[in-house]
Amino acid sequence: MENLVCKSYSTIIFDLGAVLIDWNPRYLFNKIFSTPEETEYFLEHICTPDWNEEQDAGRSLQDATEMLVNAYPAYEAPIRAYYGRWKEMLGGTIDDSVQILYQLKETGQYRLYALTNWSNETFPIALVQYPFLQWFDGIVVSGREKQRKPDTAFYQLLLDRYNINAAEALFIDDNLRNVTAARNYGIDSIHFTSPEQLKNALSTIDIQC
Missing domain, CATH: 1.10.150 (DNA polymerase; domain 1)
Structure with missing residues (x-):
């Protein structure tokens, strides 16, 4: 994981499968x-x-x-x-991760987006089944865009569509391949392994220089 201490983030980008959805x-x-x-x-x-x-x-x-x-x-x-x-x-939601998302939303400090590799034909099922997806300020679905992680164009599409500064964004994904691609593209990233690990990693954002 990149060193997140003493850095200001305005945007947090989540993967969905295996991070928020089981x-x-x-x-x-x-x-x-x-x-x-x-x-x-x-x-x-x-x-x-x-x-x-x-x-x-x-x-x-x-x-x-x-x-x-x-x-x-x-x-x-x-x-x-x-x-x-x-x-x-x-298998349902990964409840502790969804709680982290909720807490980030409640602070009002961050723009929240999802960048997901997901078929456009099955994603509508998830939208109905998981109301928390409405908490995001935007979701970019690979099947809809016909691009996917780890292709750099897919990350750029999200940045361009929502006017995101890569230097102020933090990306969270369970797939190390996707995390590595984001880091190589200049987006700080967390390789998700568990909600507890994510919570600990995100806590560094609040450390003041």
Whole structure:
């Protein structure tokens, strides 16, 4: 993590999945498959993270599904379940992180934004399910923009759209790849590992020089 002590931030940018929202495909596929090993094989070799990220970058859910069904017809049912039962992958909010977001909002000191890798077709479900998303001053969704982290253009899009000064912004993400990209782009960042760790890191903002 960058040294955050004695630096003034006007803007805090949150990732959503695994920081504020507990999303995990294992919640679904542990119901579908008989053993954890079968689930892991499916998620590592069939519906892989790389495949999922293409939907985050704008590929349609239908195109993504049909591509895999054609390639792996023996897995047609679980492949179709990936988006057919997508809501079952949502485990709820990460409550302590949401409480941190709430406290930041209540201070009135910061502009709050979200920068998320998320399919534009499933994100409306999250907007309905998680009212706290309305607390943000703006949300940039990769699937809508057809760009995603860690591409530098995606960070710049957020900065330009909301007139954010990168030197006054702080970015929070659980994916070290995305954190590293933001830091390389001049945005101080916290690599999120737990709400307690985030709370401790954010406490340095209040230290006076």
